[in-house]
Each structure stands twice: as C-alpha cells, then as structure tokens.
Amino acid sequence: MLKARPCLICRKWFHPDRMVGERQRVCGAPSCQKERHRRACARFHDRDPDYDRHTRFTAKLVQVGAGGKGTVPAEAIDWRYARKVVGLEISALVEESGKVLLRQARDAVLVQLK
Incomplete structure (x- = not known):
C-alpha cells in the first residue's frame, strides 16, 4: 500500500x-x-500554441477521399486552398518541388527494377 x-x-x-x-x-x-x-x-x-491552427490547416489542405492506392500524391492536396492561404509563388514552388521529387523517386524505382 x-x-x-x-x-x-x-x-x-x-x-x-x-x-x-x-x-x-x-x-x-x-x-x-x-x-x-x-x-x-x-x-x-x-x-505549442500553433498546434490547433496547424491541424485545421492540414485538414483543409488534404482533399477528402484523395490519396488512395495508385493516385498521384500531388492530387491529394487542394492547391487552390494552398494558394489562397500562402500565396501563388510559394504554393507553385512547393507544388513543382513535389513533382520533381516524385519524378526522381519514380526514376530511382525504375532503375532498381532493371
């Protein structure tokens, strides 16, 4: 006791x-x-005062029902909302950076499969 x-x-x-x-x-x-x-x-x-704000932002940013098996990861993001919140230049930079990284990852997988 x-x-x-x-x-x-x-x-x-x-x-x-x-x-x-x-x-x-x-x-x-x-x-x-x-x-x-x-x-x-x-x-x-x-x-962590920004936790709730971050959670709400990411919930709105990721589109509902997107991101299932076989989809392009960039299509799971609501880019219109991202542009509205952070601005055109930043959202375009992030979107295009993501596309470049995705292409590099796909190319690396194809090289490994050969």
Whole structure:
C-alpha cells in the first residue's frame, strides 16, 4: 500500500492507485480528474500554441477521399486552398518541388527494377 498524499486539486488525502504509483498527483474524483486534464491541455497549448491552427490547416489542405492506392500524391492536396492561404509563388514552388521529387523517386524505382 502506497502512502497517502494530498490531492493537488482538492487537497483531500487519498491513496494512489497501485498501477500508477508515485506518479499519481490527484485523487480519482471526476472533478479533480477534469481539472487535471484541463491543466495538462493548457500546458500543452502553452508549449505549442500553433498546434490547433496547424491541424485545421492540414485538414483543409488534404482533399477528402484523395490519396488512395495508385493516385498521384500531388492530387491529394487542394492547391487552390494552398494558394489562397500562402500565396501563388510559394504554393507553385512547393507544388513543382513535389513533382520533381516524385519524378526522381519514380526514376530511382525504375532503375532498381532493371
């Protein structure tokens, strides 16, 4: 049995779960667990403030249903949306760079098959 300790949220004493052990800092009360989760999320967003913005952007950028087996990877990206967000020059540079890399990868595979 582990030593009892005070919960960091409600300050009531509790015995940590055997599986969690010394790492457990809050009791099992739903309100304390919810507050612990809220604080952990706040710390995460402090460390990486652009995470949500990045996730939304990439979700809009990749077209729904695209990118199945046998498709061209560049067709899985909504280039109109990319141009709207980052501008014509940058999106064109990225798109053409991707095409060059794809051609080089295909050529390398064909050389290896021979």
